[in-house]
Amino acid sequence: MTFVDQLLQFILSGITQGSIYAIVALGFTIIYNSTEIINFAQGEFVMLGAMFMLTLNITLGLPLPVAFILSVIAVMIIGVLIDIIVISPIKKPTQLSLIIITIGASIFVKGVAMFVWKKDYHAATPFSGEVPISIGPAAITPQALWVIGITGTVLIFLHIFFEYTNTGKGMRACAINPRAASLLGIKVKRMVLISFGLAGALGAIAGIIIAPITFANYNMGLMLGLKGFCGAVIGGLGSVPGAIVGGFALGILESLGAGLISSAYKDAIAFVVLLLVLFMKPTGILGKSESKRV
Amino acid sequence: MQMPDKKKYFNRNFLYVGTLIATVILIPYFLRNDYYLHVLILIGLHAIIVLGLNLLMGYAGQISLGHAAFYGLGAYTSGILTVVYGFHPVIAALIALLFVGIIAYVVGVPSLKLKGHYLAMATLGFGIIAGIIFNEMKFTASHLDLPMGGPEGITDIPKLYLIKYNLNIDQILSLKLSDITGVSQVVPNLYAFNIVLDNDLKYYYLVWTFTIVILILSSNIINSRVGRALRALHTSETAASTLGVDIQKYKVSVFVISALFASIAGSLYAHFIASVGPSSFGFHKSIMLVVMVVVGGMASIWGSIFGAAVITLLPEVLHVFEDFDIIIYGLILMLILIFLPEGLTRGVIDRVKGRFFK
Amino acid sequence: MKGKKFLLLGFLLIISAGLLVASCEKAPPELTGEPYVIGGIFSVTGRASFLGEPEKKSMELYAEIINSEGGINGHPVEVVIYDDEGDATNSVTLVKKLIEKDNVLAIIGPSLSGNTLSIIPVIEEKEVPLVSCAASVKITQPIKKWVFKTPQTDVMAVEKIYEYLIANNIKKIAIITVANGFGNSGKEQLQLLAPGMDIVIVAEESFGPEDTDMTSQLTVIKGTDAEAIICWGTNPGPAIVAKNIVQLDIKIPLFQSHGVASPKFIDIAGDAANGIILPSGKILVAKELSKSDPQRKVLLNYKKLYEDAFEGSNVSSFGGHAWDAMAMVTEALKVSGTDRALLRDEIEKTTDYIGIHGIFNMSPEDHNGLNKETAFVLLKIEDGKWVIIE
Structure with missing residues (x-):
C-alpha cells in the first residue's frame, strides 16, 4: 500500500465518520437556530432513533421503511414532549439553566433507555448488504454511502424548508429576534416546539442510519452528541451548511490524526483544532459574526 | 450611608461563618464513622472547587464546562511529584498550584474572549483534551516495577504529612528502658517528629479548614473592588467596559483563581484517596461541578457549600434505587431547575419569605 | 401553567414510586x-x-x-x-x-x-x-x-496467543488496543512478552472505547509487513475492528482477547467474526470439553x-x-x-x-x-x- 493509497483511505474513512458527525450537528443547529439553546439531549435523540429502529425492525420484524418512519415519528414526539414538559415551564430561562436542564433531560432519557433496552450492544441490519465497495485502492461500506446520501437529502430538505416555507422563515425570524418575530404575529412558542420536533426527527434519522456501522446501546448518545456539538461549533453555530462542513472537517481531521500522527491522541488532536478555530475565528468556518443566516 | 449597611452585612456573615465552624467541629462527635467522614471530606473538596466556579459563573457570568481538568491537574501533579519523584507533599502541592495557575492563564486568555456557548465549547474541549492526556500519560521510575499512569492511574500516593523526621535513637532508648525495668516493651518513638494526617478525622478537619478559609477568601473577593467590577461585568459587559473596567483582565483573574481553588482541592484529593485515575476527572465530573453551582444557587457563597453537599450526597442516597438511580438523578435535576430556578438556597428562602412576609 | 406543572409533578412522583417498589422486591431469607x-x-x-x-x-x-x-x-x-x-x-x-x-x-x-x-x-x-x-x-x-x-492475568492470555503464533511461524505482529484499563493492561503484556518469544511488534495502534470507526488505524497496519493482528478490547470496539478488516480486505489473521469472549461478540460482529482466534475461559465451550475435564460439570451447572x-x-x-x-x-x-x-x-x-x-x-x-x-x-x-x- 503506497502512501497515496493510504491517504485516500484516511480521507474516505474521514468522510464516513464525518457524515455521522454532520447529521448529528444538524440537530444541534436546528434547535440553536430558533431558540439559542444548546440541546445536550441531542445525542440521546440519536440513541433513541437507533434503539426504536432495532426494536421495530429486528425484534418486531417490521419492514425497514415502515420501521424507519415509525422510529422517526416516535423520537419526534419525544422531542416535542421534552419541550413541553421540561423547557417551556422554565420561567426565566438563562443560557446556563437551559444547558443544565437539557443535561438533566439527557440523563433521564438515558436512564429510561437503560431500563427498557438493557445495557447490551445490538447490531442493526445494514440497508443494503455488507459487501464493501472499492474506490481505487480504498474501500467503503454500502452503509456509509447511505449515511452520506441521506445526510445530503436531509440538507436539501432543510434548505427548502428554511428558505421557502412560512414555518421555516418564521423559525429563522425567531432566532434573529424573538420579540420582533412575535410582534409580526409569529408564535414563538410554537416555533420552538417545531424545532424540538424537527431536531428529534433528525437525531432519530442519524441514529437509524448509523446503527449498522457503530452498533447501538443506551450509552452511545453522549460521545456522538459531543462530537456533533463540536462539529456544529467548528462549522459555525446556527449555520446549516456550517454544520455539514464542520462535521466533515471533524471526521477527516480525526481520521488523518489517527492515521498520520497518533491514534491514541486522535480525539485530542480534533479538539485542539476546535480550540484553534474558536480562538482564531470564534464564529466558525461558515458562521457570520453579525447577523445569523441559514 | 453605606457604612452601617456594610457593618450589618459583616456581622451577619461572621455569624454564619461562626455557625459553620461550630458545625464542622461538632459533626464528628455525632458521626463517628469513617464512611460519613469520607463523604463529608468529599463535600468539603467539592465545595472548594464550587466556590471558585461560582465566582466565575455566578459573579463573572462565564461558563466553564472543563473545571474537572484543573481538579485533575492538581491531583495528578501532586500524585506524580510525590510518588515518582519523591517530593514533599506540601512542596508538590505548591508546584501544582503554580502549574495549574499557568495552564489556566494560558487557556483563559484566548478562551475568555469568547462568549456564551463558544466559551462553553472551548472549556469543554480543554476538559476533554486533559482527560485524554490523563488516560495516556505514563511514568517510569527506577523504584517502580511497572510504569504508572494510564487508565489505571497513579497509585500508592503517600498520606499527607508535614514533618516526618526520625532521629533513629529510639532503638537505643527502648533498649535502655528494658534494661532498667527488665520488661521489654514498646516505647513510643519519642525522637521522631511526625505530623502525619493518617486518619479520616484529621483529614476531615484539614479539608474543612481549607474550605472555610477559601469561603472567607471568596467572600472578601466579592466584597472588594474586584467583586464589584465582576458584578458590573455580569450585568452588562458593554456598560462595564465604558466605565473603564478592564473586562478581560478581571475575567482572566477570576478564571485563574477558580482554577487555583480546584488545584488545591485536587492536591488534597490525591493524598486523601491515595490514588488518582482518569475516571474521576472526566466530562461527567465537570458537568457535576456546574450542576452543584446551579443547584446551590448562582452568585451565592453559601449556595456553593449547599450545592456541593446536595449533589455529593444524592448518589449515596439514591443507591437504594440501584439501576434506577440515574433516572431519579435526572428527574431531580430537572425538577430543581423547573421549580427552583434560582437554586435551592435562594429558591427555598424566597418561597418561605413569600409565604410568611406577604 | 400552574396546573401543568403539578400534573408534571404528579406524573414524576408516580414514576418514582413505581421505581421504588420495583427495586425493593427482594424477599428476605428465611434462615x-x-x-x-x-x-x-x-x-x-x-x-x-x-x-x-x-x-x-x-x-x-x-x-x-x-x-x-x-x-x-x-x-x-x-x-x-x-x-x-x-x-x-x-x-x-x-x-x-x-x-x-x-x-x-x-x-x-x-x-x-x-x-x-x-x-x-x-x-x-x-x-x-x-x-x-x-x-x-x-x-x-x-x-x-x-x-x-x-x-486470569493477561500474561496467560498473551502467552497462549504467542505460543500459537510461534507454532504457526508468525513473527511480525501489529497490535490495536482500546484506550482503557483492559486494553492498556493487554498492551503492556503484549509488549513485555514479545522480545522473549522472538516476536516483533511492527505497529501499535489504539482506539477510544466509544469509537465507531477504526479503518484509519487498520490502514496504517495494512501498510506494514505485519503477519497477524492482535486486537485487545471489549465490545463494541473489537467487533468494529473485525468489520473494518473485512471492509479493507486485510487477509492476515486476526486475534482477539478474552475481553470479547461472549456470544454477544458473534452476535454483533456477524460474518466478520468468522476466522477470529482468541483465548477464552472454558465457559463458552463447556459442552465441547472432553468428559474427563474436571471443570466441565461445574461450567455446565453454572x-x-x-x-x-x-x-x-x-x-x-x-x-x-x-x-x-x-x-x-x-x-x-x-x-x-x-x-x-x-x-x-x-x-x-x-x-x-x-x-x-x-x-x-x-x-x-x-x-x-x-x-x-x-x-x-x-x-x-x-x-x-x-x-x-x-
Missing part, C-alpha cells in the same frame, strides 16, 4: 442464624457495565442458591452490592460504606483494575478480605496481605443456573469471576465464621477449588491461584460457532 454479610462493588452502570452487570447477577445468584440450600452452618448469606459507575472515587467511598456502615465480612470486586488499585490502601488499613474481579497483575503482585483476585435465572441473557465469562470469588469466600466462611482475619487465612488456604475460570490453588505466595493450562483455551470462530483449536 434463622445471624446473616453473614458479604459486600460487592461492581461497575454495574457506565462504560464497564458489561463486566459489572453479569458479576452482580452471579453474586446474587450464588447467595440465593446457598441460602436455598440451608446457608452456611445455618447462617444465611446476605449480599450488599453497590455500583461504582466505573469511577474510582466512588469505589473508595463505597468500600468505606461497606466496611463501616454495612459491616461486611469480605468484599468482592471492583470490576476494574484501576478501581481495585485505588481501594487497596483502605482494604489494607481496615483489614477486610478483598477478592477482586479485575485482571491487572499489579493487584496481586507484589502480594498484599488482604487482597486476592479471581480473573451456565444452566445463570441462564435459567436470568432469562434472555447469555452467560459470559465475566460473571464467572464474581461466582468464583463468592464460592471461595463462602467456603472459607464455613470454617472461619465472622472472624475477618480467620476468613482471610481460610481464603489463602483454598486448594483445588474447581471454578469457572480454572482450578484455584491459593497460597501465601500466590493470591490468584490460577495457571494458564486450566485458565485458558484457544478458540476459533467458525460459522458463528466457537471451536477449540488445541
Whole structure:
C-alpha cells in the first residue's frame, strides 16, 4: 500500500465518520437556530432513533421503511414532549439553566433507555448488504454511502424548508429576534416546539442510519452528541451548511490524526483544532459574526 | 450611608461563618464513622472547587464546562511529584498550584474572549483534551516495577504529612528502658517528629479548614473592588467596559483563581484517596461541578457549600434505587431547575419569605 | 401553567414510586442464624457495565442458591452490592460504606483494575478480605496481605496467543488496543512478552472505547509487513475492528482477547467474526470439553443456573469471576465464621477449588491461584460457532 493509497483511505474513512458527525450537528443547529439553546439531549435523540429502529425492525420484524418512519415519528414526539414538559415551564430561562436542564433531560432519557433496552450492544441490519465497495485502492461500506446520501437529502430538505416555507422563515425570524418575530404575529412558542420536533426527527434519522456501522446501546448518545456539538461549533453555530462542513472537517481531521500522527491522541488532536478555530475565528468556518443566516 | 449597611452585612456573615465552624467541629462527635467522614471530606473538596466556579459563573457570568481538568491537574501533579519523584507533599502541592495557575492563564486568555456557548465549547474541549492526556500519560521510575499512569492511574500516593523526621535513637532508648525495668516493651518513638494526617478525622478537619478559609477568601473577593467590577461585568459587559473596567483582565483573574481553588482541592484529593485515575476527572465530573453551582444557587457563597453537599450526597442516597438511580438523578435535576430556578438556597428562602412576609 | 406543572409533578412522583417498589422486591431469607454479610462493588452502570452487570447477577445468584440450600452452618448469606459507575472515587467511598456502615465480612470486586488499585490502601488499613474481579497483575503482585483476585492475568492470555503464533511461524505482529484499563493492561503484556518469544511488534495502534470507526488505524497496519493482528478490547470496539478488516480486505489473521469472549461478540460482529482466534475461559465451550475435564460439570451447572435465572441473557465469562470469588469466600466462611482475619487465612488456604475460570490453588505466595493450562483455551470462530483449536 503506497502512501497515496493510504491517504485516500484516511480521507474516505474521514468522510464516513464525518457524515455521522454532520447529521448529528444538524440537530444541534436546528434547535440553536430558533431558540439559542444548546440541546445536550441531542445525542440521546440519536440513541433513541437507533434503539426504536432495532426494536421495530429486528425484534418486531417490521419492514425497514415502515420501521424507519415509525422510529422517526416516535423520537419526534419525544422531542416535542421534552419541550413541553421540561423547557417551556422554565420561567426565566438563562443560557446556563437551559444547558443544565437539557443535561438533566439527557440523563433521564438515558436512564429510561437503560431500563427498557438493557445495557447490551445490538447490531442493526445494514440497508443494503455488507459487501464493501472499492474506490481505487480504498474501500467503503454500502452503509456509509447511505449515511452520506441521506445526510445530503436531509440538507436539501432543510434548505427548502428554511428558505421557502412560512414555518421555516418564521423559525429563522425567531432566532434573529424573538420579540420582533412575535410582534409580526409569529408564535414563538410554537416555533420552538417545531424545532424540538424537527431536531428529534433528525437525531432519530442519524441514529437509524448509523446503527449498522457503530452498533447501538443506551450509552452511545453522549460521545456522538459531543462530537456533533463540536462539529456544529467548528462549522459555525446556527449555520446549516456550517454544520455539514464542520462535521466533515471533524471526521477527516480525526481520521488523518489517527492515521498520520497518533491514534491514541486522535480525539485530542480534533479538539485542539476546535480550540484553534474558536480562538482564531470564534464564529466558525461558515458562521457570520453579525447577523445569523441559514 | 453605606457604612452601617456594610457593618450589618459583616456581622451577619461572621455569624454564619461562626455557625459553620461550630458545625464542622461538632459533626464528628455525632458521626463517628469513617464512611460519613469520607463523604463529608468529599463535600468539603467539592465545595472548594464550587466556590471558585461560582465566582466565575455566578459573579463573572462565564461558563466553564472543563473545571474537572484543573481538579485533575492538581491531583495528578501532586500524585506524580510525590510518588515518582519523591517530593514533599506540601512542596508538590505548591508546584501544582503554580502549574495549574499557568495552564489556566494560558487557556483563559484566548478562551475568555469568547462568549456564551463558544466559551462553553472551548472549556469543554480543554476538559476533554486533559482527560485524554490523563488516560495516556505514563511514568517510569527506577523504584517502580511497572510504569504508572494510564487508565489505571497513579497509585500508592503517600498520606499527607508535614514533618516526618526520625532521629533513629529510639532503638537505643527502648533498649535502655528494658534494661532498667527488665520488661521489654514498646516505647513510643519519642525522637521522631511526625505530623502525619493518617486518619479520616484529621483529614476531615484539614479539608474543612481549607474550605472555610477559601469561603472567607471568596467572600472578601466579592466584597472588594474586584467583586464589584465582576458584578458590573455580569450585568452588562458593554456598560462595564465604558466605565473603564478592564473586562478581560478581571475575567482572566477570576478564571485563574477558580482554577487555583480546584488545584488545591485536587492536591488534597490525591493524598486523601491515595490514588488518582482518569475516571474521576472526566466530562461527567465537570458537568457535576456546574450542576452543584446551579443547584446551590448562582452568585451565592453559601449556595456553593449547599450545592456541593446536595449533589455529593444524592448518589449515596439514591443507591437504594440501584439501576434506577440515574433516572431519579435526572428527574431531580430537572425538577430543581423547573421549580427552583434560582437554586435551592435562594429558591427555598424566597418561597418561605413569600409565604410568611406577604 | 400552574396546573401543568403539578400534573408534571404528579406524573414524576408516580414514576418514582413505581421505581421504588420495583427495586425493593427482594424477599428476605428465611434462615434463622445471624446473616453473614458479604459486600460487592461492581461497575454495574457506565462504560464497564458489561463486566459489572453479569458479576452482580452471579453474586446474587450464588447467595440465593446457598441460602436455598440451608446457608452456611445455618447462617444465611446476605449480599450488599453497590455500583461504582466505573469511577474510582466512588469505589473508595463505597468500600468505606461497606466496611463501616454495612459491616461486611469480605468484599468482592471492583470490576476494574484501576478501581481495585485505588481501594487497596483502605482494604489494607481496615483489614477486610478483598477478592477482586479485575485482571491487572499489579493487584496481586507484589502480594498484599488482604487482597486476592479471581480473573486470569493477561500474561496467560498473551502467552497462549504467542505460543500459537510461534507454532504457526508468525513473527511480525501489529497490535490495536482500546484506550482503557483492559486494553492498556493487554498492551503492556503484549509488549513485555514479545522480545522473549522472538516476536516483533511492527505497529501499535489504539482506539477510544466509544469509537465507531477504526479503518484509519487498520490502514496504517495494512501498510506494514505485519503477519497477524492482535486486537485487545471489549465490545463494541473489537467487533468494529473485525468489520473494518473485512471492509479493507486485510487477509492476515486476526486475534482477539478474552475481553470479547461472549456470544454477544458473534452476535454483533456477524460474518466478520468468522476466522477470529482468541483465548477464552472454558465457559463458552463447556459442552465441547472432553468428559474427563474436571471443570466441565461445574461450567455446565453454572451456565444452566445463570441462564435459567436470568432469562434472555447469555452467560459470559465475566460473571464467572464474581461466582468464583463468592464460592471461595463462602467456603472459607464455613470454617472461619465472622472472624475477618480467620476468613482471610481460610481464603489463602483454598486448594483445588474447581471454578469457572480454572482450578484455584491459593497460597501465601500466590493470591490468584490460577495457571494458564486450566485458565485458558484457544478458540476459533467458525460459522458463528466457537471451536477449540488445541
